[in-house]
Amino acid sequence: MTDTTPRRRDAERTRAELLAVATEVFAASGYAGARVDDIADRTRTTKRMIYYYFGSKEKLYLAVLEHAYRGIRAAEHDLHPGDLPPLEAVRRLAELTYDHHLSHSDFIRLVSIENIHHGQYISRLGSLREINRDALGILDGVLARGREQGVIRDDVDALDVHLVISSYCFFQVANRHTFGHLFDRDLLDPALRDHHRRIIGDVVAAWLSAAPSVPGPAAS
Amino acid sequence: MTDTTPRRRDAERTRAELLAVATEVFAASGYAGARVDDIADRTRTTKRMIYYYFGSKEKLYLAVLEHAYRGIRAAEHDLHPGDLPPLEAVRRLAELTYDHHLSHSDFIRLVSIENIHHGQYISRLGSLREINRDALGILDGVLARGREQGVIRDDVDALDVHLVISSYCFFQVANRHTFGHLFDRDLLDPALRDHHRRIIGDVVAAWLSAAPSVPGPAAS
């Protein structure tokens, strides 16, 4: 957060700046690793204000988490399936999700961090559940259409597809460092981006258009 | 670490116990979140011994990380492709990897933690790189055989396949909590295990047997 507007006494702005910087710091260091002093020092205000606006480190983290989750629009929202052929729509969704994840690495890291803490904080943020609902609804509509047309297998539901796509995209960002070290491939190398994006598109398209491996719907 | 052998003065045992407990605690709380006192209290020795054997919290974590990585045998090692049809071999590898990840959640969590720290610790453990080499080699052999037989597409390399499989399996364990909360599906629910295992098998089998989406090898 470098200086921008040098106004004095602007509650909204101070609060927003703290939240933005806290997001960066928590994402960079984890909850326990983040330092309240560090967050304060990176703003043009002081530690006192963190407690004035948020009350505690924990509540600040909760605010960061909620803000991050609300700020993320599921890639599904940018998908306008229109009358795209279902398979093309899903491929497009996969590739959108890929780009979406790559450009929101702080969010991805916060999710990792939250899982390290067994989801103990997000579990207090009940209102988030609804956000992803309609995103899944969009995907579900596409799959239904594909099944009707007989071009998409019937033993897979929207959540399964979402899981496969998210896993792949998430991994690229979340495990960049260990994977890069062990295999000498920087997953986020711009030169590989098209290759990696195409892969997840190919994967879901091939998967969904294949015949069910066992007759009849199996999803529970 | 509950009591087992009540011998006194056993260096090997003390060291091993510390390492095992430290693995649990680091995996449970992250590096910064883990407490040296906590680790010591869970053993039948004292904090002093951590410093006697490992020197510092950081070196203890490094030892945990290295031990965990060495202790993990890539699922590829349990794959004996023999003369299985290539596609079946890859499907089998995917399903093996799935079970493998599910039964090593502490390791998965350590990997997540290490990535939160930008891989700064694993980058000091240069010797690990070799471990995964021959694992990839096995997969590479299967793919090569499949390409020769014309049953596996030629625009995908072993690392790509490994990435797709690992991503899916890793996500299940690593993001269990946030995903479970947001979508009301416990990814590790035993009742879903067969369903989820089958999915990754279907995914790679369908993907690899499909025709390349663009003519000619594209992998870099």
Next chain:
DNA sequence: CGGCTAATGTAATCACCGGTACGTTCACAT
């Protein structure tokens, strides 16, 4: 046995870090 070192226990130290007491100043309403 005597002694010598590896191994262990106890009790501190010291920095760091989340949180707060207290005082000040801005800006808006009247």
Next chain:
DNA sequence: ATGTGAACGTACCGGTGATTACATTAGCCG
């Protein structure tokens, strides 16, 4: 213009947590 509360700053506190100084004992080797 000025009273008033919201917004902010400074300096500090108290606990915690990593690390260590020092004392002790166990076991082996001769």
